[in-house]
Amino acid sequence: MSAQHGLDTAGGEGRGVAGLLAPSRKAAILDELAAAGTVVVRALSVRLEVSEMTIRRDLIELEAEGRLRRIHGGALPVAYLPPAAMDSEEPSFASRLRRQQEGKEAIAAKAAELVARYRTIALDVGTTTFLMTPHLRSLAHAKIFTNSLRIAAALDGAAPDIYVAGGLVRADEMSTYGPAAVAQFEPLWFDVAVIGVSGVTPEGLFDYSVEDAELKRVYLRRSGVRIVLCDASKFQRMSLVNIGALAQVNILVTDAPPPPALAAVLAASGIDVRIAGSSDARA
Incomplete structure (x- = not known):
């Protein structure tokens, strides 16, 4: 088994061992979010075969793009919850x-x-x-x-x-x-x-x-x-x-x-x- 198995690959392309470039990985995150109504960092890390740190970085970038709302341990769709009173x-x-x-x-x-x-x-x-x-x-x-x-x-x-x-x-x-x-x-x-x-x-x-x-x-x-x-x-x-x-x-x-x-x-x-x-x- 490669020493890189279960780790993010080196380099600046954002490609994980599952073969997904960062844009494809983000698309997969958004697809799951649309289907399930919420995503969890740990589960995404296992499914997409990248580190939890990589998933968190993806979520930060997607939130900056206005595509989702981060919560503790995961994310929700934008405007999924009204602002808290x-x-x-x-x-x-x-x-x-x-x-x-x-x-x-x-x-x-x-x-x-x-x-x-x-x-x-x-x-x-x-x-x-x-x-x-x-x-x-x-x-x-x-x-x-x-x-x-x-x-x-x-x-x-x-x-x-x-x-x-x-x-x-x-x-x-x-x-x-x-x-x-x-x-x-x-x-x-x-x-x-x-x-x-x-x-x-x-x-x-x-x-x-x-x-x-x-x-x-x-x-x-x-x-x-x-x-x-x-x-x-x-x-x-x-x-x-x-x-x-x-x-x-x-x-x-x-x-x-x-x-x-x-x-x-x-x-x-x-x-x-x-x-x-x-x-x-x-x-």
């Missing part, structure tokens, strides 16, 4: 709790069902994670770690052991944050983490709060299974802080199927989308 101010906890409450309660029940078999559970701040608490009170085997004082109070006297990160307190959210809180949870490893977000777009996960963002990132880094809760009103919405990429998520629990364009991106990122209240149906 920007939420500049965080509503109060009480008003967020009332918003989409029926859907959030269904999401919370599904998320509680998913985490029930795990022993160490990290619960993020947020209204939907808070609504999980009635479903978690009987988990005698579990240890629950959180930076939400509301969640800790709601589980007071319940079966699980509750661990709260110490630090500064955000008054309305009743969450702890800051270097002390991060330092307390960073060395730990959780079986599963449940993350609340203010929005999901192809660019990743968003939240309003700079203060809460770093512990969300700790949960994403330090958990074996990462579950994001997002009611359907938050699809294609972004806010101040990008807390992580879609590729960091294992499961997304929502109350209605995502728009087809976003669903394609979630699938390309390897995310298992669960629709709450639909007999464990998946998108």
Whole structure:
């Protein structure tokens, strides 16, 4: 076998071992994009027998030509998704709790069902994670770690052991944050983490709060299974802080199927989308 097999050939013509010059390779990328609605760098690299770096360069050039829109790990057709709406101010906890409450309660029940078999559970701040608490009170085997004082109070006297990160307190959210809180949870490893977000777009996960963002990132880094809760009103919405990429998520629990364009991106990122209240149906 040639030493060049599986590598890009030398020289400036942009030819890979599959024999495709750069223009033909780009045409193949656009054909697949038109047929599938999304393309993934890794899969294109295997199919076209060139490096992932070559595919990324092709995507950069195609985007510059206005032929596609790059996302993390791949690309979408131009204008496949509308621009994300920007939420500049965080509503109060009480008003967020009332918003989409029926859907959030269904999401919370599904998320509680998913985490029930795990022993160490990290619960993020947020209204939907808070609504999980009635479903978690009987988990005698579990240890629950959180930076939400509301969640800790709601589980007071319940079966699980509750661990709260110490630090500064955000008054309305009743969450702890800051270097002390991060330092307390960073060395730990959780079986599963449940993350609340203010929005999901192809660019990743968003939240309003700079203060809460770093512990969300700790949960994403330090958990074996990462579950994001997002009611359907938050699809294609972004806010101040990008807390992580879609590729960091294992499961997304929502109350209605995502728009087809976003669903394609979630699938390309390897995310298992669960629709709450639909007999464990998946998108």
